[in-house]
Amino acid sequence: ELKVEQNPLFLSMQEGKNYTIYCNYSTTSDRLYWYRQDPGKSLESLFVLLSNGAVKQEGRLMASLDTKARLSTLHITAAVHDLSATYFCAVVETSGSRLTFGEGTQLTVNP
């Protein structure tokens, strides 16, 4: 059974600081997704990572995938308050289709 673990689960940081959220998974996968969720809202797709070594950047967020280590990272650069949300990684097993989500990382960026 595929297991996905994120850490940290809670992250409080100051504006302007950098930090990284980690996503580990337990079986082979060639597709990993990052989503953002604001309180009471749905999931917004941030990144789709499809191959080993994939790196994608959008604004202050950068995601990478290492399929050999079964690890993805979401790096936040110079955080701003608007980034406060819960971030989920989701993994699809090789030859599968269902998304298995991590527990989510609740990020709070303080002024």
Place this chain on the structure above:
Amino acid sequence: KAGVTQTPRYLIKTRGQQVTLSCSPISGHRSVSWYQQTPGQGLQFLFEYFSETQRNKGNFPGRFSGRQFSNSRSEMNVSTLELGDSALYLCASRPTSNTEAFFGQGTRLTVV
């Protein structure tokens, strides 16, 4: 292009009742998946439909069922509701099963 539409957005039901939730995927998308989100269990996969066929099913009791129509719209039914069924139910739409999933706004179900 319209997004994924889920109805209703909010629902309050009594224990023992049944409920039907609806999901209209993005036009042209044939895969619809359902997920349950609760504070305790997080996001859990319920089932996936593709071209009216259930392709995948999560580890939920038989009280949870679904179907997909020829226009790709999907419904999810929960019978004999329990308090623990209170959750945000999210529907995800994809062109095919191995592409990016787009989520609807969800249906917040409260069982009292």
